[in-house]
Amino acid sequence: MSTLSKIWLSSPHMGDNEQKYVKEAFDTNWVAPLGPNVDAFEAAIATYIENDTHVAALTSGTGAIHLALEILGVGHGDEVLCQSFTFSASANPIMYLGATPIFIDSERDTWNLSPILLEKAIKDRIAHGKKPKAIVAVHLYGMPYKVKEIAEISKKYDIPVIEDSAEALGSTHEGLKCSSFGTIGVLSFNGNKIITTSGGGAMVTKHLDYKKKAIFLATQARDDAPHYQHSHVGYNYRMSNILAGIGRGQMEVLDDRVAARRANHQMYFDELSGIAGIEFLPEPKGYFSNRWLSCILTPSFEYREKIRMALLAQNIESRPLWKPMHLQPIFSKCLAFTDGTSEDLFDRGLCLPSGSNLSKEDVNRVISIIKNF
Numbered sequence: 205m206s207t208l209s210k211i212w213l214s215s216p217h218m219g220d221n222e223q224k225y226v227k228e229a230f231d232t233n234w235v236a237p238l239g240p241n242v243d244a245f246e247a248a249i250a251t252y253i254e255n256d257t258h259v260a261a262l263t264s265g266t267g268a269i270h271l272a273l274e275i276l277g278v279g280h281g282d283e284v285l286c287q288s289f290t291f292s293a294s295a296n297p298i299m300y301l302g303a304t305p306i307f308i309d310s311e312r313d314t315w316n317l318s319p320i321l322l323e324k325a326i327k328d329r330i331a332h333g334k335k336p337k338a339i340v341a342v343h344l345y346g347m348p349y350k351v352k353e354i355a356e357i358s359k360k361y362d363i364p365v366i367e368d369s370a371e372a373l374g375s376t377h378e379g380l381k382c383s384s385f386g387t388i389g390v391l392s393f394n395g396n397k398i399i400t401t402s403g404g405g406a407m408v409t410k411h412l413d414y415k416k417k418a419i420f421l422a423t424q425a426r427d428d429a430p431h432y433q434h435s436h437v438g439y440n441y442r443m444s445n446i447l448a449g450i451g452r453g454q455m456e457v458l459d460d461r462v463a464a465r466r467a468n469h470q471m472y473f474d475e476l477s478g479i480a481g482i483e484f485l486p487e488p489k490g491y492f493s494n495r496w497l498s499c500i501l502t503p504s505f506e507y508r509e510k511i512r513m514a515l516l517a518q519n520i521e522s523r524p525l526w527k528p529m530h531l532q533p534i535f536s537k538c539l540a541f542t543d544g545t546s547e548d549l550f551d552r553g554l555c556l557p558s559g560s561n562l563s564k565e566d567v568n569r570v571i572s573i574i575k576n577f
């Protein structure tokens with residue numbers, strides 16, 4: 205084993221005030237899944253996202269997707285269109301509800317949902333008498349998807365969009381923040397995300413009734429009665445006031461974290477983009493990525509694996525791009541509309557260490573290994 209210090213792919217990065225807000229929760233005994241930190245965290249997110257959004261703080265991004273699907277009426281036997289090139293948490297909640305995911309490949313400009321394949325799938329399903337109930341679109345690695353094109357298709361066929369912004373807090377499209385575009389937006393505060401509450405998530409929506417419904421479902425779906433009465437199946441998905449305290453502190457440093465991740469990406473780009481065969485994903489005009497993870501494409505699977513192993517030998521964590529959902533054993537029987545894009549990205553792509561707490565020396569260590577390669 206190498207004695208060199210470990211460089212992580214993406215590790216938590218606390219600011220100055222997280223412990224202050226957590227201590228306040230202890231001092232006032234708000235050690236519960238509600239309280240002043242939850243309210244203030246939700247308000248801080250809504251203020252940041254702007255665009256008249258309402259926010260419900262939850263235990264995870266996965267839970268937020270689950271509630272979003274349920275609120276949009278997805279149930280047993282329904283079909284939901286889902287970006288294939290993503291983390292499995294985008295698709296799993298479709299299965300929780302007894303619905304079936306149909307996977308859609310990506311385009312090359314943003315690596316996200318292909319509008320062409322999306323429309324092809326919608327037409328095919330309608331022709332089969334099965335109009336999809338929702339679209340799960342993802343801003344992967346922080347790069348916004350084709351917001352305008354996806355919104356047009358959603359409107360044309362009247363199918364709501366769940367905007368999985370778990371990796372894209374701080375990213376913008378035409379100056380507007382990610383998570384404010386879909387019918388319902390989803391954020392994650394898991395430990396490896398751009399900011400974290402150790403574990404947590406949120407639903408973002410312009411529809412106040414959706415926020416209310418989310419909180420109702422997330423707190424065991426209690427009817428309005430003095431005793432415990434239930435007419436719905438409920439969940440235990442509300443965020444703890446302790447974790448929301450961490451979130452309040454993290455929101456204060458979010459813009460610094462975005463700047464630091466983008467600076468990492470710029471260093472990699474400046475030093476590595478000249479190497480033959482190494483490619484980066486540029487920001488299309490009007491797109492601003494938080495560069496949650498810095499990704500490179502290499503000439504081949506073998507080349508990618510050699511770089512990954514060379515980094516590992518020096519105690520540096522890197523990771524292949526997400527394995528597309530339509531290639532996952534669990535989803536192998538699902539219908540998929542593909543054109544080879546995400547399979548190619550998965551074969552050749554590598555996520556490099558990207559944390560906002562990396563030093564310039566850390567990034568240079570990664571760069572020199574790839575350069576010497």
Ligand SMILES: *Cc1c(COP(=O)(O)O)cnc(C)c1O
Nearest residue numbers: 264265266291293294370392394
């Ligand atoms: C992290 C992530 C999620 C799930 O969020 P959790 O808070 O970990 O449940 C969903 N979708 C994508 C694309 C993610 O990266």
